[in-house]
Amino acid sequence: MVLGFVGAFEWAHQWWGPLSWLVLLVFLVGTLAEAYDRRLARYVLASGWGVLALFWVSAIYQFVFDQKSITEGIAVVAAIPLSLYVGYLLASGRDRLIVVSRAVAVAWLIYLPFSALPFLRNPLISIVTDQTAAVLSLLGADFEVIAGNNFPADLGPAEPVEPYHKTFFFHVPGVRAISYTIMMACTGVGSMAIFGGLIGAVRAPLARKLRALAVAVGIIWVLNIARNVFIAYSFGYQRLQVFPEFVMSTFGVNRVEVSYIVADRILAQFLSVIALVAITYIVIKLLPEVLVVVEEALYVLTGSEYDLRSALDVETRDDRDPAHHEETA
Numbered sequence: 001m002v003l004g005f006v007g008a009f010e011w012a013h014q015w016w017g018p019l020s021w022l023v024l025l026v027f028l029v030g031t032l033a034e035a036y037d038r039r040l041a042r043y044v045l046a047s048g049w050g051v052l053a054l055f056w057v058s059a060i061y062q063f064v065f066d067q068k069s070i071t072e073g074i075a076v077v078a079a080i081p082l083s084l085y086v087g088y089l090l091a092s093g094r095d096r097l098i099v100v101s102r103a104v105a106v107a108w109l110i111y112l113p114f115s116a117l118p119f120l121r122n123p124l125i126s127i128v129t130d131q132t133a134a135v136l137s138l139l140g141a142d143f144e145v146i147a148g149n150n151f152p153a154d155l156g157p158a159e160p161v162e163p164y165h166k167t168f169f170f171h172v173p174g175v176r177a178i179s180y181t182i183m184m185a186c187t188g189v190g191s192m193a194i195f196g197g198l199i200g201a202v203r204a205p206l207a208r209k210l211r212a213l214a215v216a217v218g219i220i221w222v223l224n225i226a227r228n229v230f231i232a233y234s235f236g237y238q239r240l241q242v243f244p245e246f247v248m249s250t251f252g253v254n255r256v257e258v259s260y261i262v263a264d265r266i267l268a269q270f271l272s273v274i275a276l277v278a279i280t281y282i283v284i285k286l287l288p289e290v291l292v293v294v295e296e297a298l299y300v301l302t303g304s305e306y307d308l309r310s311a312l313d314v315e316t317r318d319d320r321d322p323a324h325h326e327e328t329a
Contacts, residue, residue, distance in 0.1 A: 107197025
């Protein structure tokens with residue numbers, strides 16, 4: 001029965017790609033329609049949230065069963081009812097959520113091309129790999145970087161990696177050679193897209209928007225390289241063999257993979273959440289207009305209205321997004 005349950009999500013995962021493009025299409029159409037017919041835009045965007053819920057269903061297998069990610073798994077599962085609820089609120093006339101929908105459109109427009117188009121994705125992975133390798137070298141790590149599947153015949157990973165991936169190859173005495181692969185999820189572009197959407201969705205002077213974006217992207221880039229170095233070093237040298245029996249039984253991994261699970265799936269992801277909250281605060285200080293998106297997100301989560309401007313001691317200018325003023329039609 002359990003295998004059948006997992007198999008259903010594995011089947012749904014095949015629609016991940018088509019649904020990701022459909023999400024982008026519907027949200028872009030709704031965002032463009034806002035300039036001509038706000039009522040039409042509301043219903044198009046509401047349907048977009050329904051499509052987004054289906055996308056999250058297709059993502060369950062990857063994050064929950066394949067990657068065994070606690071943070072991302074919980075987020076994906078929670079995103080399904082939340083997406084449906086946002087669509088319901090929007091269709092019911094809460095027009096302030098249009099700006100949140102616009103943030104999704106911008107974020108998706110940033111992330112999806114990097115994820116799907118090789119001429120953008122491959123150089124990004126190479127740059128992140130090179131910078132991670134440079135920092136590891138400064139720490140005195142002994143490794144080599146392998147492109148694609150060019151591993152020694154007897155030391156390749158259990159599952160083949162994509163040709164465009166780059167892998168750090170560590171030789172540890174007494175342990176089978178350990179590999180840590182840099183893939184799209186290791187580039188930080190997902191977090192950058194979130195803040196790109198947040199900043200791009202609101203109406204504010206371009207100079208302040210660019211400044212906030214530059215600060216957010218810069219911080220994310222540095223922290224992401226630090227994250228990759230931490231995971232690669234901890235896993236490659238087996239530095240985090242913490243509660244191995246518990247980790248092996250909980251995540252279904254072998255003893256060598258314990259350090260990776262602790263470094264990536266537990267510590268790095270937990271710290272990433274804290275970092276995202278801190279970066280959000282910095283962006284709010286630089287671009288208070290984004291508070292309309294944050295306030296609406298809190299409303300969806302709690303059902304209560306919030307005025308964070310006074311709480312955070314920030315002021316927005318008169319060019320604040322008109323979607324902040326709720327209207328019905």
